[in-house]
Amino acid sequence: MESLEKGWLTVMGRKAVLSAIIGSVLVLLAGCASSSGKTYAPHIKPAGFTTTIDNKYFPLKPGTTFIYRGKGERDEMAVTSDTRRIMGVNCVVVNDRAWEAGKLVEQTYDWYAQDQKGTVWYFGEDTKEYKNGKVVSTKGSWEAGRDGAKPGLIMQAHPKVGKSYHQEYYKGKAEDMARVLSLNESIKVPYGSFHHVLKTKEWTPLEPNIVERKYYASGVGYVGQLGGLQLIAVKHG
Numbered sequence: 001m002e003s004l005e006k007g008w009l010t011v012m013g014r015k016a017v018l019s020a021i022i023g024s025v026l027v028l029l030a031g032c033a034s035s036s037g038k039t040y041a042p043h044i045k046p047a048g049f050t051t052t053i054d055n056k057y058f059p060l061k062p063g064t065t066f067i068y069r070g071k072g073e074r075d076e077m078a079v080t081s082d083t084r085r086i087m088g089v090n091c092v093v094v095n096d097r098a099w100e101a102g103k104l105v106e107q108t109y110d111w112y113a114q115d116q117k118g119t120v121w122y123f124g125e126d127t128k129e130y131k132n133g134k135v136v137s138t139k140g141s142w143e144a145g146r147d148g149a150k151p152g153l154i155m156q157a158h159p160k161v162g163k164s165y166h167q168e169y170y171k172g173k174a175e176d177m178a179r180v181l182s183l184n185e186s187i188k189v190p191y192g193s194f195h196h197v198l199k200t201k202e203w204t205p206l207e208p209n210i211v212e213r214k215y216y217a218s219g220v221g222y223v224g225q226l227g228g229l230q231l232i233a234v235k236h237g
Contacts, residue, residue: 040169042150046088049113053092057198057216058120058155060092060112063237068229074099075229086123087145089113104130118157122168124149142170159183159198178202187215189223189230
């Protein structure tokens with residue numbers, strides 16, 4: 001009887017050890033799954049933002065208008081003196097208008113703010129598409145803090161090659177992404193020739209077949225794309 005009890009205790013001891021090992025493995029796997037599946041959740045502290053946007057790759061001084069032109073296309077991005085409060089943050093309002101064949105096809109009000117480190121954040125957009133002078137769509141509009149939408153980064157304070165980031169995040173409706181490809185590009189556009197230019201790859205999972213490569217010059221900002229819209233003038237009001 002004593003030998004049976006000892007045998008039973010030995011078996012139970014082995015089961016306890018095995019259960020403990022399995023439990024530890026499961027906890028470890030759960031921790032790995034949690035870290036790899038981390039959701040995008042930027043922490044916004046309103047006191048840490050300013051409407052003075054002087055990031056060298058994306059400066060937005062009120063009264064400045066950037067004019068771009070492509071094949072049959074024209075775009076004007078005007079930095080206004082207006083602000084909009086979003087998630088407690090005062091944002092600069094930028095009026096972006098696009099024409100095709102001389103007709104207005106889209107008008108968007110974009111909202112930006114810069115944090116203390118110099119990173120420019122994108123807090124949303126109010127966009128309208130036009131046809132024959134009438135609004136036909138507001139697709140793509142979103143505002144951080146509403147319906148699960150979250151702000152993204154339009155330009156990092158210190159871009160690093162290979163770094164990817166969310167430019168906007170509104171699940172299923174606005175999910176633009178960007179990756180830094182180079183910090184030492186050269187490009188010539190109608191407005192001028194630039195060196196040591198930031199080059200990015202920009203895309204959205206919602207339209208995986210569309211990929212853009214954009215160029216940003218220090219002290220100027222977005223200067224365009226090869227074969228696409230390119231900066232032709234900068235007006236200071």
